[in-house]
Amino acid sequence: MSFDPFAEFRMDGHTVIITGGAQNIGAGIARTLCAAGAKVMIADLNGELAAETAAGIARETGQVCRGMACDVTDKDAIDAVVAATVKEFGGISTLVNNVGWGGRQDDPAAIPEDEFVRSYKLNTISAYRMSMACLPYLEKAQNASITNSGSFSSAVPAYDILPYATAKAALNQMMVSLAHLLNKKVRVNSILIGTVITAGYADAGITPEMQERMMHPDNLIGHPGRPQDIANAMLWLCSPAAQWVSGQTINVHGGGSVVRLFGR
Ligand SMILES: NC(=O)c1ccc[n+]([C@@H]2O[C@H](COP(=O)([O-])OP(=O)(O)OC[C@H]3O[C@@H](n4cnc5c(N)ncnc54)[C@H](O)[C@@H]3O)[C@@H](O)[C@H]2O)c1
Numbered sequence: 194m195s196f197d198p199f200a201e202f203r204m205d206g207h208t209v210i211i212t213g214g215a216q217n218i219g220a221g222i223a224r225t226l227c228a229a230g231a232k233v234m235i236a237d238l239n240g241e242l243a244a245e246t247a248a249g250i251a252r253e254t255g256q257v258c259r260g261m262a263c264d265v266t267d268k269d270a271i272d273a274v275v276a277a278t279v280k281e282f283g284g285i286s287t288l289v290n291n292v293g294w295g296g297r298q299d300d301p302a303a304i305p306e307d308e309f310v311r312s313y314k315l316n317t318i319s320a321y322r323m324s325m326a327c328l329p330y331l332e333k334a335q336n337a338s339i340t341n342s343g344s345f346s347s348a349v350p351a352y353d354i355l356p357y358a359t360a361k362a363a364l365n366q367m368m369v370s371l372a373h374l375l376n377k378k379v380r381v382n383s384i385l386i387g388t389v390i391t392a393g394y395a396d397a398g399i400t401p402e403m404q405e406r407m408m409h410p411d412n413l414i415g416h417p418g419r420p421q422d423i424a425n426a427m428l429w430l431c432s433p434a435a436q437w438v439s440g441q442t443i444n445v446h447g448g449g450s451v452v453r454l455f456g457r
Pocket of ligand 1: 212213214215216217218219236237238239263264265266291292293294295315342343344345385386387388389390391392393
């Protein structure tokens with residue numbers, strides 16, 4: 194049979210920036226897009242780990258993968274990573290705004306204002322700035338897309354992580370507005386990610402006992418996700434297979450409508 198249903202999921206000829214791709218979900222996305230044929234730049238606060246992860250992906254996939262230090266809350270650092278990617282790859286067809294995180298709040302009724310501002314800068318404004326810095330190159334590319342790592346917590350009550358959840362909710366709005374602003378030029382989508390337990394959970398104040406409870410979530414599948422579950426959806430949204438998909442939030446969280454809060 195000559196028809197190959199996977200052909201449109203290939204990323205050959207695509208040039209990608211993935212923010213926060215040095216580890217966990219972002220690294221899974223970088224590995225998957227590279228293996229599908231893309232050239233990938235990992236832009237991460239941890240430049241050393243970004244370079245190490247990229248070298249491992251390049252060895253494993255035989256494709257071009259680079260890593261460099263970039264703080265996505267710093268406009269100069271964003272400009273530097275965009276310039277380096279264009280110099281190295283000749284353009285940018287695909288942006289994955291994957292950076293994001295926030296801690297658990299001990300007292301959701303007394304959250305310092307700074308927490309909201311910090312979260313908004315990291316989870317929302319960074320994606321806007323990255324998108325605008327890449328735009329001149331995206332506009333020239335075939336199958337150009339921006340895809341965000343959103344959160345299921347943005348769409349359900351999530352008072353334990355309010356600054357994070359509200360900033361991710363703002364990201365959803367920004368995604369749909371940018372999809373309309375950039376219509377016919379750049380596709381823009383978000384994946385609403387559910388629980389994918391990583392080493393970062395401890396830093397976010399989630400105790401081993403809470404993590405144990407989260408191993409048995411109230412989703413329709415019954416267990417947390419893997420970085421690869423997110424990477425699989427990301428490959429679809431970035432690839433020509435999703436050329437008729439824009440302005441969408443796609444839930445990849447094990448299904449269901451219950452968010453499991455951390456407990457008090
Ligand atoms: N893990 C989950 O359960 C989960 C659930 C819902 C949504 N998400 C979202 O998915 C994305 C990835 O999550 P993860 O769990 O893999 O995150 P992670 O914390 O494990 O990794 C994030 C990466 O981003 C980098 N980073 C942090 N701040 C940065 C900055 N200012 N500039 C550049 N890089 C920076 C870190 O160095 C790290 O390598 C995030 O947007 C997160 O909000 C994750």
